[in-house]
Amino acid sequence: MVAMIVGVVALTGWRPGRTWSLLLAGLSALVIADIAYTLQSTGEALPGGNWIDPIYLIAAVCLGAAVWQPAAAAEITAPESDRRREMIVPPVFAGVMIGLFAMQYFSATSGLSTILWAATMTAVIVRLAMSDKENKLLLEQVRTDPLTGLSNRGRMQVDLEDECERASEAQPAMLYLFDLNGFKRYNDTFGHPAGDELLVRLGAALQEAAGEDGTAYRIGGDEFCLLLTCPQDRFDAAARRAAKALTASDRGVDVGASWGSAMIPGEAADPSAALQLADVRMYAQKESRRAAQGGPLELPPVASPEPSVHRR
Numbered sequence: 652m653v654a655m656i657v658g659v660v661a662l663t664g665w666r667p668g669r670t671w672s673l674l675l676a677g678l679s680a681l682v683i684a685d686i687a688y689t690l691q692s693t694g695e696a697l698p699g700g701n702w703i704d705p706i707y708l709i710a711a712v713c714l715g716a717a718v719w720q721p722a723a724a725a726e727i728t729a730p731e732s733d734r735r736r737e738m739i740v741p742p743v744f745a746g747v748m749i750g751l752f753a754m755q756y757f758s759a760t761s762g763l764s765t766i767l768w769a770a771t772m773t774a775v776i777v778r779l780a781m782s783d784k785e786n787k788l789l790l791e792q793v794r795t796d797p798l799t800g801l802s803n804r805g806r807m808q809v810d811l812e813d814e815c816e817r818a819s820e821a822q823p824a825m826l827y828l829f830d831l832n833g834f835k836r837y838n839d840t841f842g843h844p845a846g847d848e849l850l851v852r853l854g855a856a857l858q859e860a861a862g863e864d865g866t867a868y869r870i871g872g873d874e875f876c877l878l879l880t881c882p883q884d885r886f887d888a889a890a891r892r893a894a895k896a897l898t899a900s901d902r903g904v905d906v907g908a909s910w911g912s913a914m915i916p917g918e919a920a921d922p923s924a925a926l927q928l929a930d931v932r933m934y935a936q937k938e939s940r941r942a943a944q945g946g947p948l949e950l951p952p953v954a955s956p957e958p959s960v961h962r963r
Contacts, residue, residue, distance in 0.1 A: 653678050669958040670720040677713030680706055680817045712864040742779070745772045754962065796869040798847060799854030807868040807876050811922045815915055824879060825865075828929040829857075829897055830875035830937060833906040840904060849906065856896035864889040872895060875908075 656675045659669040667675070684706040691697045749772050794806035802810075811826065818824040831853075838846035854869055857877070861867040865879035877893050879886055888910065897908035911932030919925035 653682055673713045673717035673720070677710045677717065680710035680713060683883050684710060693869065699740075734896075745776050748772050786869075789837050790877040796854075799851055799869045801854050801858060801867050801869045801875075803868065803961075804870040806941055807866075807870055807878065810878055810924060811925065815919075815921055815925070818915045820917065822923060823883055823917055825883075825890075826913045826915060826925045826929050827879070827890055827893065827907040827910050828926070828933045829875040829877070829893065829910045830939065831875075831897065831906055831908050831932055832906060832937065834873040837901065837904045841902065849901065853899060853906075855898050857893055860892035860896040861889065867893070909933050909940060911936060 654674070656678055658672055660675060673797065684703050687703050687706070691699065702823065709801075726746075735960075749769050762887055768787060792895055794803060795801070796803040798889065812822040834846065834849070838850060850869070850873070852868070854875070857867045857875055861877055864881035864885055865877055868876040868878070870876050875897060877890070881889060890910070894908055895911060897906075899906045911929040911934070913919045913925040913928040919928050
């Protein structure tokens with residue numbers, strides 16, 4: 652139980668917060684009290700009396716206090732960058748067990764059981780490494796759009812939340828939402844398989860256009876997203892490349908994209924506000940293009956005022 656809690660603390664980046672700290676303190680107190688009680692009851696060199704009872708009381712108080720903490724206080728919010736800490740604690744405890752069994756081997760008349768225990772713990776470590784790899788692969792599949800291979804809406808929401816915490820006025824981030832124009836006509840005319848093929852082509856072109864400046868996402872249907880984390884002076888060029896990448900002409904049907912932007916944190920400080928602002932601007936541009944009936948397309952200014960247009 653202590654190993655489990657220490658593992659969770661490691662996953663939080665060693666900043667566990669109140670809930671996990673109280674759980675760790677309560678379980679540790681239980682361990683200390685149990686060891687002391689065992690040594691005292693077996694006649695080891697520990698004083699008698701009821702001095703162990705307050706330790707059990709401290710453990711109960713800590714565990715009880717942990718239960719009354721808000722649910723959000725127990726969430727694990729560690730950064731994703733250092734994945735190695737996921738593997739730190741279980742091998743350490745397993746290694747300690749192997750060491751203890753090895754000590755038993757040298758003092759025992761028969762070492763067969765000890766060798767089997769050590770082999771079992773070694774197998775546990777190997778299987779743990781395999782499970783970690785499989786879990787990461789599964790997580791990658793869950794966060795990837797199966798059609799285009801781009802990151803999906805779930806990963807976009809995670810990345811956007813991280814950028815909202817990281818971005819500053821000196822180093823802002825930029826969110827672009829794209830909605831395809833003409834895709835419904837293309838899909839209805841040539842069928843869904845042809846529409847899927849077009850989405851795959853456009854998704855690959857968008858990924859190439861994003862390059863090292865940011866990350867491309869398909870967030871559903873014919874909607875795409877681009878989250879730029881490059882220097883601010885490259886925002887416009889990257890967005891123009893993305894808009895061009897989402898443009899195609901096939902069998903007499905033209906497909907293009909309307910877009911809207913939101914600068915983080917200058918125009919939006921949280922993911923919800925950024926998505927809402929970019930969405931409003933995207934549909935304002937879509938409406939203006941309909942009114943112009945296919946006029947020239949120009950990228951709106953990065954810091955343009957929020958239009959008073961509601962999504963339709």
